[in-house]
Amino acid sequence: MAVGEYPFPSMPPLAGIKLATASAGIKKPGRQDVVLIELAAGTRSAGVFTRNAFCAAPVTLCREYLKQASPRYLVINSGNANACTGERGRRDAIATSEAVAQLSGVQAAQVLPFSTGVIGEPLPVNKIVNVLPQAHAGLSEANWEAAAKAIMTTDTRPKGYTASVEHQGKTITVNGIAKGAGMIKPNMGTMLAYIATDADIAQPVLDDLCKEAANRSFNRITIDGDTSTNDSCILMATGQSGAEAITEASGDLYEKVRGLIIDAHEYLAKCIVADGEGATKFVTLAVSGGASQDECLQVGYAVAHSPLIKTALFASDPNWGRIVAAVGYAGVPALDANKVRIHLNDTLIVEEGGRAEGYTEEQGQAVMDQAEITIRIDLGRGGCAETLWTTDLSHEYVRINADYRS
Amino acid sequence: MAVGEYPFPSMPPLAGIKLATASAGIKKPGRQDVVLIELAAGTRSAGVFTRNAFCAAPVTLCREYLKQASPRYLVINSGNANACTGERGRRDAIATSEAVAQLSGVQAAQVLPFSTGVIGEPLPVNKIVNVLPQAHAGLSEANWEAAAKAIMTTDTRPKGYTASVEHQGKTITVNGIAKGAGMIKPNMGTMLAYIATDADIAQPVLDDLCKEAANRSFNRITIDGDTSTNDSCILMATGQSGAEAITEASGDLYEKVRGLIIDAHEYLAKCIVADGEGATKFVTLAVSGGASQDECLQVGYAVAHSPLIKTALFASDPNWGRIVAAVGYAGVPALDANKVRIHLNDTLIVEEGGRAEGYTEEQGQAVMDQAEITIRIDLGRGGCAETLWTTDLSHEYVRINADYRS
The missing domain is CATH 3.10.20.340 (ArgJ beta chain, C-terminal domain)
Known part of the structure; x- marks a missing residue:
């Protein structure tokens, strides 16, 4: 059940972002349940995460990695949250990042891991690692919808957003995908959101935009009052649109891009509510x-x-x-x-x-x-x-x- | 649906308390939906009430009346909460108290009104007033179970407690009835509880016992997290057991009576949880x-x-x-x-x-x-x-x- 019409948009490529999916059979055989996202060198990223004291191993690791390096890859699995899995959970999350790092020649700290699904079961890390080469080989700018589908758990529909603005002859695009349908509350439900733009945004501006947009969207939705162990929202700016750089929080270009980014967050947040578990209103x-x-x-x-x-x-x-x-x-x-x-x-x-x-x-x-x-x-x-x-x-x-x- | 076995006990008379029920047809024709309780002269009473800012007119009135006089009557209706009924609600609650006062020759402030049921509908006060003479004529020490049934709303079973202790050749009894099955949370659900003892308890000691017992019981149960507009818990001490007076919070007799009173509150609170709406656990x-x-x-x-x-x-x-x-x-x-x-x-x-x-x-x-x-x-x-x-x-x-x- 779900409320209203939130059809998945026709997502254009976004310069600097490639995506791939694979089927690791984590929970159900044959289902696409692993997503790999590649960010071009020079991409800046910011993230906000659940405040749950029992936050999952990948969340802890994301926080650490973001302080150490600029992410070049995101690796996401559905079907298992790798939460409440103690020391082993941490080792499994690290192993996933390391496997991507080895395939692609980056540092492990440049690979952010994400998991969503059942809490408390050990992550079948080998299943995930085994399909990573295939995912890596399949990276393409065209896979936004496939990625949106592969991160779903109890979601009844994939959630996506895209919009563009023109600025001095250049087109700037914002693409976003998200998942979440239950255990949604501020700080935040079993919710994953990945929003990317080809704008060139300085790190401090990007950090603030990420917080502001999450606060006005994912931190204002609630389905059952439960706050999950795994929620993560990542905002990425590849800088490949060719438009001038945004170095401070003011000016025409900043306002345009900020508008799109907030709109993306709000729209995806509303998609999550409209797809709330069993929602009819x-x-x-x-x-x-x-x-x-x-x-x-x-x-x-x-x-x-x-x-x-x-x-x-x-x-x-x-x-x-x-x-x-x-x-x-x-x-x-x-x-x-x-x-x-x-x-x-x-x-x-x-x-x-x-x-x-x-x-x-x-x-x-x-x-x-x-x-x-x-x-x-x-x-x-x-x-x-x-x-x-x-x-x-x-x-x-x-x-x-x-x-x-x- | 309800969990476990909480059969209604065989309730003995409690010296100084008489009860009666009547059918006013408030929500369903033919149902007993009005309860009148008479407290013998000299009875001391204490009460704790919901902290809901939209507390019902009868709750506001109970608080005022308890400061003005010692209650001699309680008048309770089910089927309508007389909550969110504005000025009219207050007039209706006063009219109910005044009708009992006229019948029995006490002041209106000696008659505490209580209502439970749907919020926001005007109280059919005439229907209630019309059956009060019949209720007054039917007052009897034997009607505890009938009263427990008449205050029910979505409850699936009446809730009662009785226990006695001996002290220096005298028997001291505690009887209690309660209702509540939904909108139950601390400070407190659509919950009404009336607990009486024939012990002789000084007012300050009674006030403290009332607060302590409610805190350890009705303020520690939750079914749906909702706190109602009407919840009230009244503790009455008629002093007719013949045992010595309890004038301070210490001593053998105090400890015995305190034990029974807390036990009554906890048992009735557990009865409410076990009868929680749709409860299977x-x-x-x-x-x-x-x-x-x-x-x-x-x-x-x-x-x-x-x-x-x-x-x-x-x-x-x-x-x-x-x-x-x-x-x-x-x-x-x-x-x-x-x-x-x-x-x-x-x-x-x-x-x-x-x-x-x-x-x-x-x-x-x-x-x-x-x-x-x-x-x-x-x-x-x-x-x-x-x-x-x-x-x-x-x-x-x-x-x-x-x-x-x-």
């Missing part, structure tokens, strides 16, 4: 009127994580009492319930501590019957606002997650 | 080795609220990776994953950042196949511990909550 939570960003997020997450609200959304039931209850228990200090106003899309449902005058169940039902719904919550106590995206909680969610390992 | 979360109580609770709730863990519990799937992930994202600062040890019942599943040596899937499966499971998490960084109780997340949960209003 795409829900935008727009919290405004807060005294701080934090309290807006607090209220947004209380609503987004309430199973009672999520099941009501699934049932298309305008049970606004559950929304009010969640706003009330979110923990905002000294919240004045009488000042809170809540809209479903443009329909005012709550004001002055109760149901809005003139609100009818029919109005609420008309909104809830739609697949895409915005819940607007005005706390009436300040000028801060935050937006989150989430899904409903369906029978299908339980089915997927109760059956996942079987 | 009763899960104890024992978090130890914390540097503070708060971080133990933080970890406990992260695990208790994870839909991924709850669906795995429903599937009897020893998917311990999800438990590890939740411990990791709970937000404990500088948690050392290598020091965390996790047991399922007595089976060590995680240590040194990975799956415990010697752990087999069969061992985990044997634990998960049981209806009552303890997840023990040792954070390995201090001497604090906390225990929580929760349930799994089943298809039935989604069915109940997606259909609740239809």
Whole structure:
């Protein structure tokens, strides 16, 4: 199940990036489950990663490697997260990087490893290493969609983004792929995202863009409130568009490229929500009127994580009492319930501590019957606002997650 | 669906307490949905209530009334929460108290009102007032079970507790009833609990006992993480046992009575969890080795609220990776994953950042196949511990909550 239409775009080549997939039989025989991405020499990269204390071995290694060298390769497997695998997990992740390094004549620290899938099972590292030569031989600028498919786990569809801008006669492109459908929360769900541009972006600018874009996208989506051990978002700039270099966070070219990069992150984040496990609704939570960003997020997450609200959304039931209850228990200090106003899309449902005058169940039902719904919550106590995206909680969610390992 | 056997006990009369039920047709015609409880003159009462900012009108009124006078009556309705009903809700709650006051010749502030059910619908106050004379005429020491049934909403069974101790030739009894099955979280779910003793307990001692017992019970259970607008727990001491008065928090008699009162709260809290909406598992979360109580609770709730863990519990799937992930994202600062040890019942599943040596899937499966499971998490960084109780997340949960209003 998935909400709305997010078709995979026709992805153009992006100068400086080659991709390949292979089938290592990690979880299911025959499935493409390994991706190799080659970054041309001179490419700059930045990354943000899960803050989970039990972060997976490849995440720890990515953090270390990014400090030591500029990445030339990314190697990704689906079907096994290599998380909670102790010392052995670390050795396995290193072995994967080393195998790519040997094939291609770079240092191991220039090969970032990524894994997604079941937690706690040893990584079948030999299976992966065995197919790397084949992957290496197959590297091509044309494989974006194949790569997007190979990193899927419980995803029902591949997720991709592409857009270009012109600047002084040069075309600058941003391509991105992502995976994720469950265990999605800020800091971040079992989510992998790889976004590349052929713009030439100085490292400090790239680092800031990576953080800003992730914060406005992958750190604002939540499906089940769970934050995975493996989430990683990598932003790469190959510098091969021929356009002038972006050396600081200002100017026309910077703004254009920043816009595309943020758009790529947001679009891919929304693709993940729309493909949320068992999702039948795409829900935008727009919290405004807060005294701080934090309290807006607090209220947004209380609503987004309430199973009672999520099941009501699934049932298309305008049970606004559950929304009010969640706003009330979110923990905002000294919240004045009488000042809170809540809209479903443009329909005012709550004001002055109760149901809005003139609100009818029919109005609420008309909104809830739609697949895409915005819940607007005005706390009436300040000028801060935050937006989150989430899904409903369906029978299908339980089915997927109760059956996942079987 | 409900877990285990928690049969309603044979409840003896408790000197100083009379109860009656009536059928006001609030939500379903013919159902007993109003309870009147009479407390003999001289009874002392204490209460703890939801901290939800959108707390219901009766909750606000209970807090005010308890400061003004000693309660002589409690009037409770199921089927409608009288929450988010604005000024009208307050007038309706006052009208209910005034109607009982008129019938019985006490002040309105001596009548505590309680409501549970759907949020946001106006209370059908006339229906309630109309049946109060009949309820008043039917007051009897024998109606504990009838009262426990009349306060039920999505509960599948009435919840009751009784126990007695002897002290210097006198028998002291504690009786309690409670309701609650969904929207249960600390501070507290749609939960009502009425616990009475015929001990003679000074007001300050009673107030402290009420807080302590609620904290060790109703504030340590969670079904869906939602905290309701209406939760209330009232502790009453009629003083009619004939035993000596308890004037301070020490001594043999105090310890005996305190033991019973805490036991009553814990038992009723466990009854609520075992009757959690759609529950097929009763899960104890024992978090130890914390540097503070708060971080133990933080970890406990992260695990208790994870839909991924709850669906795995429903599937009897020893998917311990999800438990590890939740411990990791709970937000404990500088948690050392290598020091965390996790047991399922007595089976060590995680240590040194990975799956415990010697752990087999069969061992985990044997634990998960049981209806009552303890997840023990040792954070390995201090001497604090906390225990929580929760349930799994089943298809039935989604069915109940997606259909609740239809």
